[in-house]
Amino acid sequence: MSASRVLIACWMALAVLSSGTVALGQIAASGLVSIAILAVAVTKAWLIADGFMELRHAPRLWRWLVLSWAVVLAIAISFAL
Template sequence: MNAHKAATLQWVMLLVLTAVTVGLSELGMSGRAVIFPVLAATLVKGRIVIDRFMALQGIAGPWRWLVLGWLVVVLGSITYAFR
């Protein structure tokens, strides 16, 4: 798969995941029933943005892990707050 097609596919995935989370909110779902699917979608979206659009996928060293770690800490804090 060429780079242009891969970027387009990942962009479409971002749109679909955003639509799913918005759809869950429009259905009136809230609380524990929806927090884990939304956070999972956020983790996937964050990983796509970090790897593809911030161009950290091929970077060696601490930068990629620092940014991914920050994402996990934020999502973990949100999960802890809603437990």
């Protein structure tokens, strides 16, 4: 797949997931819904990091630093809430 097609595929996934976040927000608040919303946010962050920022081709340390930022933050948020 060409680089441009990869980017467009990432963007489409990001748009669908963004709409999914709002749809999940319509469901009555619960711990499970909050975790699902955070999981969607982490997936979006990974799509941006690996797709748009091209970290999938980058040295592993940098890739994992950025990917783990989203995971650690989401875990901290879920503990705080």
